[in-house]
Amino acid sequence: MKEGLVVKVSGNLCIVIDSAGKSYSCRIEGKLRIKEFKSTNPIVVGDKIVFEFHDNYDVGIVKEIKDRKNYIIRKSTNLSKKYHIIAANVDQAFLIVTLKDPVTNIEFIDRFLVSAEAYRIPVIIIFNKIDLYDSKTFEELLKLRKIYDDIGYNCIEISALLGINMDILMKHINSKITVINGNSGVGKSQLIKSINPSLNIKIRDISSFHKSGVHTTTYNEMYKIGTDGFLIDTPGIKGFGLIDFYKEELYHYFPEIFAFSKNCKYYNCTHIHEPGCAVLKAIDKGEIAISRYTSYFNLFFDANEKYR
Numbered sequence: 001m002k003e004g005l006v007v008k009v010s011g012n013l014c015i016v017i018d019s020a021g022k023s024y025s026c027r028i029e030g031k032l033r034i035k036e037f038k039s040t041n042p043i044v045v046g047d048k049i050v051f052e053f054h055d056n057y058d059v060g061i062v063k064e065i066k067d068r069k070n071y072i073i074r075k076s077t078n079l080s081k082k083y084h085i086i087a088a089n090v091d092q093a094f095l096i097v098t099l100k101d102p103v104t105n106i107e108f109i110d111r112f113l114v115s116a117e118a119y120r121i122p123v124i125i126i127f128n129k130i131d132l133y134d135s136k137t138f139e140e141l142l143k144l145r146k147i148y149d150d151i152g153y154n155c156i157e158i159s160a161l162l163g164i165n166m167d168i169l170m171k172h173i174n175s176k177i178t179v180i181n182g183n184s185g186v187g188k189s190q191l192i193k194s195i196n197p198s199l200n201i202k203i204r205d206i207s208s209f210h211k212s213g214v215h216t217t218t219y220n221e222m223y224k225i226g227t228d229g230f231l232i233d234t235p236g237i238k239g240f241g242l243i244d245f246y247k248e249e250l251y252h253y254f255p256e257i258f259a260f261s262k263n264c265k266y267y268n269c270t271h272i273h274e275p276g277c278a279v280l281k282a283i284d285k286g287e288i289a290i291s292r293y294t295s296y297f298n299l300f301f302d303a304n305e306k307y308r
Contacts, residue, residue: 005047094179095124097182126156131159147291169191220233279293
């Protein structure tokens, strides 16, 4: 039996590296594939597994998936399943945001942050493509950044294409497993390519007609960076739905709303209509951003979300 770290998954095959950095091809057994029937993918990049080789076979067999310390998920597009796991056992997430070519929707940002908060995954918000921004777009960037700075999220402005501020970003990569997420076209693959130009990563232009991203990455893959850092590249996500939440606890995952909620009149306040709601008072005073509360409000009443 051997133990290893899953760095790539494609169908029922995965690539695994051991502690010495040697890679192996492994196959997922049928009974293992259906064990977590609520997930579209029982084994994911970042999993720590146990595998073995049978006589005369070059491909190993995955025998066990070790317990995960965390994972980040989204709703599956497969209606017969409940969720899709993006990555497991990560130390942090980079959320790549662009204000031009394409424009990242604010509610998408907040949906991702809520999911990461729920699974206790720290997020750094990366504002990419600043080389494309004019003065008006920079003003929008500063306003948006202030919202998340004030909440406590670390924000970094970069141009992965021109290498602007990539040295700052590198300080957050060493000794960590980082999953990179964002809409198609925001520059996830370009970012990894900028960090390590020797990697064979495809990079495509965005759609000139829709000004939206074209999927470049078609599966999750982990790349080793430096001596002990890893980056997980993921396919672009057009929407980031939430699952497995108690609707009444949704506000816990908005740090600023949760902070003010401690002063609400009622312990079971939904922060929607109740008298004596400290959250609503904070919004009136400008202490909570309208965009953030709008995201909370929309998520609370979104019939498509899979609340418990």
